[in-house]
Amino acid sequence: MADFDDDDDFSDPEGFEEDISDEELLGDLLKKRPTLDTDEDTLVVIDNAPKVKPELMEKLKRILKKVVGKFGTIISEYYPVDENNIFKGYFFIEYATREEALNAVKTCDGYKLDKNNIFSVNLFTDFDQYLGKLDSKWVEPKKEEFVEIGNLRSWLLDPDCHDQFAVIYDAPRNNMNAICRNTPQEPSIVCERKSWTDTYLQWSPLGSYLTTFHAQGVALWGTDEFKRIGKFTHSRATLADFSPCERYIVTLSNVVDNPNDPHQVIIWDVRNGEMKRSFKKLSNEEWPVIKWSFDGKYFAKKGDDVLSIYESSNFGLLDKKSIVVRGIKDFSWSPSDYLISYWVPELGELPSKIIITRIPSRQEVATKSRHLVSECKLQWHKQGDYLCVKVDHWVNKSKKQQVSCFELFHARENEIPVDSIEIKEPVIDFSLEPNGSKLAIIHGEPPTRISVSFYKINEKGTPPAKLKIFEKQASNNLFWSPAGQFIVLAGLKSMDGQLEFIDTSDMSLMNRQEHTKLTDITWDPTGRYVVSSLSFWSEKMDTGFIMWSFQGKLLYRSPRYMERFCQFVWRPRPPSLLSEEDIKTIKKDFKKYQYLFEQKDRSIKTKASKGLMEKHKKETEDFRAFQEKKKKDILRRQEMHNDYMKELESKLASSNEIIETSFLVKEKREKVDV
């Protein structure tokens, strides 16, 4: 039995020092200890309100409360005034919860009360957080060293004006990516790298940057050495799109890293790599999600029943509100003016509508409505002269038969008149002539009854005139030369791979060629060359490309080392810097230049073929020497085979006697199909 009489001595022994902190010992209790609630978390400071006189103060307060009251319950407010009772232009709002305060900061910041008063909203605690760390003395920020990135347009200085293109080949094993110059007879490689891009290559619209895609994001390359100029970290970005001015790049990734902040679509500043704005991608949106006006001043995005126009100067909504367009399906900008076109399908009794709106005034400059519409397709003329809309509509309410109608908006003329062309057959493809006023349409029933029609769009109320119809065609795609006048009709993929080169000035067929199973056709930016290609991405056999002249003359096939070829992209050119007068003078003196160019071509040809000629000469010499040797050998052997030769000669002599032949078993002589 233990002895309970003696109480254990619990006091610390002498000289003992506590080595456990309170935190360790009663951490759970200490956490619950009440603290001084400053309410600072729910307090926001709003700056940039108008500084008004006392008599207007009440009115202003009402307005301000209306704005900030949207975000939560206001517990208290304070509007400081100076010694003359004039409002100082900033005020304090206390919300009920921290969430409401945060919401106010997030949403209300940048709110435009009017032109001069854009709110700047901050949490009160933020002041401590940031200001506390600041040095009271202002230090001049260090000037960043200017880094010369080099000439982004150096390729335009090529003395022979050879255009460049990017190709991917030897996929998927080596994934070689190369930039080539389109030199005569064979391309010459400017730069070649292995696995430069993970997926595909893309040029910026003016050709300054080459875009590559990687698991981490998108990279831009440029200058004559193709060094990396920019990178945009956007994991698994699959698509990229530039603003026409090349100032901004939009990337899309379907992978969401951070569920709270789904940056599926991000706009970046190309020059400094800053993220400018991000959007969620709606499931029904088609790429490009964001469409830019011709100069990149505005960009537009489709929402649910709204069309949102943003200004790229501050990346904010134009006039703080979107255009409400119920059921908006598709939209596109004019390539030359601040005009945006869009269409809406039928909603109940309301007809389907095609609308052109002027930005920023939001004035509807043209509309066209129609019932029983099933689908519309918008296509702007490259110079913005016309908007062509293909409207597929039902003939009657039974919705059995469908016809197509082309609505042509004359965007340059007063009040934008509209012409219509009815096509009674299914339309396969259509395209407006760049630098011209022709419309080409492929229509008919595949595979045998396909026709291609050409229309001329006339000015001032004269209806479009049919120029020519080519019947029994084997084509499903139209490719106008970027300079206009010339067009290639092609039967891509499932079709036979026929190519027809047509000069539309007199509607003559210049050439008919073939590239079996071809998948793509691209014109070079100057309209001098056409490339037809068969990509490894869609076919495993016979991949490669063929370079044609605009007249359909075969210039060369892709070199043998470019086997398992995947992609061909021409490097675009920025618009010409020459004035119209300059171009006119050049056209006038064309004969002079023509002679010079012909001479140059000839000298290049002889130079390039010199090596080949030498090789051929040597081969021929070797071969003839071999033949000579064999001949001697045969003669020697003939002497050896004296009897043989005698018999041979006698036989040949006898066979020369002509004998009338007749068969015992006589066949009826039949006429043979020839």
Next chain:
Amino acid sequence: MTPPRLSNPLSTPPIINFHVLTMRPLMLHGHERAITQIRYNYDGDLLFSVAKDHKPTVWYSDNGERLGTYNGHNGAVWCIDVNLDSTLVLTGAADDTAKLWDCEKGVAIQTWNTSSAIRSCGFSHLGNLLMFSTEDRKDVDCEIFVYDTRSNEGAVSRIKVEGERVSSGLWGPFDEFIITGHADGKVRHYDYRNNKCIKQQHMHRGTVTDLQLSQDKTMIITSSKDCNAMLYDVDELSLIKTFRTDRPVNSAAISPIKDHVVLGGGQEAMEVTTTTTKSGKFEAKFFHLIHAEEIGRVKGHFGPINSLKFHPNGKSYSSGGEDGYVRVHNFDPSYFEFEIEF
């Protein structure tokens, strides 16, 4: 930064489209099944064709008129040859017989019964001797038979072939030896006097489908399933040139007057149903004999070309295809002016 590669300016020769196309070929349609071999006689006025339909046929080569057929075989006929003075015709067939015909009268003079199908046959250049080769079967070896046309006695020689079977054969210059092409890609010389192989070359990686001599009998051209055709020195069997294509080559011929060769072939007959005419690669391809570069193509057949021959005067050529047609192409005048210019 990788330095820009200087690409070889010779890698893509320009392909000139022959104008043969503009001239309509004679289409000889008398066979009901795939053509297996065609052959001109020495003068070139007659064109012989055999097909899988049992009936060797002879045509006038200049107008495509059918002269007659040699009736008697009971199986696909694989090979045909005609002697120097166009008096005798030799055929070999899958009914395990070789037949010697009177060319003029169209009746069989002699029939040899063998134990397996005859795959190749040929008259010696003089026409006194003939050879044919049999296929190997389960318990039958591949053999080459040589007979004398002037006597009814037994075989002059009977050569047992070691290794893979003979897929094509012909007589060497001065009838000194027999040249054979084999299913494994070998090309051999056989001495028929001593019944043995005296020379062998193994360059092809697939069946040698056809063997043809040049007009001056100094070179042979072989075609093979390995998509290549090769030019050899007939005596040394040394490789002179290789003509590369992207399709099995079934036949190759050397022009008697120009430095050209023509290659024909295409995807295997059994695969053809799965592809279109265009991707089947049934065009005849012209190559330059010396530079071994493609110089032209002639389209037309709906199936692989099985046999090609130049007319002895070099002014036309014929092709027989899996589609059952024999096409006689007369060259345009521009063909004769055509010289490679670089």
